[in-house]
Amino acid sequence: MSSDPLHHINSLAELQALFASTTYVAVDFYADWCGPCKAIAPHYEALAKQHSAPGVLAFAKVNVDKAQDAAQAHGITAMPTFMFFKEGRQVAVNGQPAIRGADPRALSAAAEKLGGLAKKRMAGA
Numbered sequence: 001m002s003s004d005p006l007h008h009i010n011s012l013a014e015l016q017a018l019f020a021s022t023t024y025v026a027v028d029f030y031a032d033w034c035g036p037c038k039a040i041a042p043h044y045e046a047l048a049k050q051h052s053a054p055g056v057l058a059f060a061k062v063n064v065d066k067a068q069d070a071a072q073a074h075g076i077t078a079m080p081t082f083m084f085f086k087e088g089r090q091v092a093v094n095g096q097p098a099i100r101g102a103d104p105r106a107l108s109a110a111a112e113k114l115g116g117l118a119k120k121r122m123a124g125a
Contacts, residue, residue, distance in 0.1 A: 005048035007060040012069040015062065019088035022058040023121060024114050027083045029062045029071055034079045036102035043104050044082075051115035056122055059111075082107055084114065 009015045009027075018025055028044050030037035048059035064071040064079060074083060074090075082099040084091055091097075093110040 005052045005059060006045060007058055009060050009062045009067055009070060011067050012073050015060065015067070015070045016088070018058055018060055019085055022055055023087060024057045024118055025060055025085045026058070026111065026114060027060045027062055027074075027085065029064055029074070029076045029079060029081045029083070031064050031079045037080045040080060040102035040104060040107065043107065047108065047111040051111050051118065053118045053122060057114055057118035082110070084110060 007018055009018065015027070026048075028037075028041075030041070044059065044061075051057055052059055062070050064076055078100050080100075080102060083097075084093045093113050094106075096106065096110070099106045099110065
């Protein structure tokens with residue numbers, strides 16, 4: 001297994017499979033040609049390394065050009081867009097249903113919140 005903490009999703013079916021196997025999922029909808037996407041990518045990967053917990057919290061990346069079905073299913077119109085899911089359903093984190101644009105502070109706060117929820121779930125609370 002690679003040391004990459006991110007799940008690289010290539011289709012809606014792959015994304016749904018991740019939802020089915022993981023309680024909490026953060027998703028980065030991005031494009032290769034998107035400058036802000038490239039700028040925030042290392043930050044997102046660092047958050048994934050810090051907070052990922054197999055089966056409990058996963059961080060996924062969806063290339064909107066390769067997985068158009070997944071982008072359309074979630075109404076993605078701007079990149080990057082970060083969305084958060086619990087048991088396959090989109091949820092608001094810190095009052096935000098999604099984070100549009102490269103906003104490291106909002107993204108860090110959302111990852112911290114999900115990380116805390118994941119730790120509680122792993123502790124059986």
